[in-house]
Amino acid sequence: MSHKIDQLLNQQLNLLKNEGRYRFFADLQRIPGQFPKALYRPNDGQKPYQVTVWCSNDYLGMGQHPKVIQAMHTAIDQFGAGAGGTRNISGTHHLMVQLEHELASLHNKESALVFSSGYVSNEASLAALAKATEDSAVFSDRLNHASMIAGIRNSRAEKFIFNHNDSVHLKDLLGKINHNRLKIIAIESVYSMEGDIAPLAEFCQIARENDALLYVDEVHAVGLYGKQGGGISERDLLTDSCTVIQGTLAKAFGLMGGYIAGSKVLVDYVRSFAAGFIFTTALPPVIAAGALASIQHVRQDQSLREQHQLKVRFLKNSLKAAGIPMLPSQSHIVPVLVGDAVQCLALSRLLLQNHAIYVQPINYPTVPKGSERLRLTPSPFHQENDINFLVEALKGEWKKLGLKGAE
Numbered sequence: 405m406s407h408k409i410d411q412l413l414n415q416q417l418n419l420l421k422n423e424g425r426y427r428f429f430a431d432l433q434r435i436p437g438q439f440p441k442a443l444y445r446p447n448d449g450q451k452p453y454q455v456t457v458w459c460s461n462d463y464l465g466m467g468q469h470p471k472v473i474q475a476m477h478t479a480i481d482q483f484g485a486g487a488g489g490t491r492n493i494s495g496t497h498h499l500m501v502q503l504e505h506e507l508a509s510l511h512n513k514e515s516a517l518v519f520s521s522g523y524v525s526n527e528a529s530l531a532a533l534a535k536a537t538e539d540s541a542v543f544s545d546r547l548n549h550a551s552m553i554a555g556i557r558n559s560r561a562e563k564f565i566f567n568h569n570d571s572v573h574l575k576d577l578l579g580k581i582n583h584n585r586l587k588i589i590a591i592e593s594v595y596s597m598e599g600d601i602a603p604l605a606e607f608c609q610i611a612r613e614n615d616a617l618l619y620v621d622e623v624h625a626v627g628l629y630g631k632q633g634g635g636i637s638e639r640d641l642l643t644d645s646c647t648v649i650q651g652t653l654a655k656a657f658g659l660m661g662g663y664i665a666g667s668k669v670l671v672d673y674v675r676s677f678a679a680g681f682i683f684t685t686a687l688p689p690v691i692a693a694g695a696l697a698s699i700q701h702v703r704q705d706q707s708l709r710e711q712h713q714l715k716v717r718f719l720k721n722s723l724k725a726a727g728i729p730m731l732p733s734q735s736h737i738v739p740v741l742v743g744d745a746v747q748c749l750a751l752s753r754l755l756l757q758n759h760a761i762y763v764q765p766i767n768y769p770t771v772p773k774g775s776e777r778l779r780l781t782p783s784p785f786h787q788e789n790d791i792n793f794l795v796e797a798l799k800g801e802w803k804k805l806g807l808k809g810a811e
């Protein structure tokens with residue numbers, strides 16, 4: 405039975421549809437061993453067909469790595485399906501203890517704590533940390549992820565927003581408040597929609613000078629940067645200056661779950677006070693087993709990171725040569741700028757229908773209106789001919805739609 409509220413909700417949904425912002429899920433079945441291929445089932449009843457995925461966050465294909473799959477098979481046979489409770493009640497499996505040791509070691513920190521997701525780890529940790537004193541002040545980059553914004557908001561602490569990656573603006577804002585207050589600076593290292601990288605050394609120095617806690621979301625950097633995949637903090641030798649390093653097991657590590665790494669006391673505090681950690685069931689041992697195998701592999705396989713960067717460079721150069729406008733990314737994230745929601749959706753559909761290329765349009769509110777884009781994420785397993793094929797297809801459809809840029 406439909407309730408009267410359905411009509412109201414439908415109006416809201418129609419708003420999204422008219423603006424080209426309504427989100428369609430693509431029914432994609434990834435094909436293990438053939439990364440980045442997947443079977444796509446069109447929702448209009450047409451026959452399923454194989455596509456190349458160009459927007460996966462499983463950046464290194466670890467979600468299909470034989471070592472990961474093997475570790476998970478073994479774990480499910482040995483330990484069963486679920487965790488059996490919250491961490492406090494009966495969900496602290498030995499594999500979880502090992503996983504947290506591995507993460508602390510990856511980031512050269514005393515301790516680490518695993519959460520159900522990266523989103524939850526940000527929300528829960530920032531909310532708890534900013535509540536540590538009555539008059540905490542949080543300084544947050546304008547482009548921070550929704551999960552950080554939610555945590556800061558839920559803490560009810562006073563919030564100061566500084567312009568994206570603008571250390572001068574941050575310094576300014578810090579100078580305006582009482583020095584004795586607890587100050588938390590919250591940033592990302594690699595920004596997921598722009599692909600740019602924070603001036604981490606500057607932020608570390610500012611944090612030190614102002615006696616502030618530096619909280620760094622390295623979700624899009626862990627596994628990918630630094631000698632062992634410890635992220636930008638490891639690459640730039642700044643691990644010690646980052647008070648908290650937050651990451652996910654769901655992107656380069658290919659599984660799911662989030663975490664923080666920091667000092668023993670800080671992690672113990674979050675463990676003891678963060679609602680989003682305490683009141684929810686632990687991740688199942690099978691996930692911990694897969695994540696552990698994945699991290700151990702990624703840490704020692706430097707060639708995976710090298711191959712990744714090679715493909716990124718090849719794609720960027722090819723797009724540039726084709727005259728396709730990109731945002732100035734410094735990372736593995738390659739945002740192609742379309743600048744209009746309806747056109748962005750149309751381009752994505754044409755690539756899928758005419759070329760079996762899957763890349764999801766990124767629209768408002770994920771990015772500002774007028775900066776709608778396709779966010780390409782090449783992996784070590786995209787071959788040069790896949791890249792050439794993508795660039796040719798993009799060039800053709802770009803022209804057909806009359807978009808600005810490509811010659």
Ligand SMILES: *Cc1c(COP(=O)(O)O)cnc(C)c1O
Nearest residue numbers: 521522523549596623652654661
């Ligand atoms: C994806 C993402 C998260 C959330 O991580 P999940 O593990 O997917 O919940 C947090 N921060 C940033 C910057 C992200 O892009």
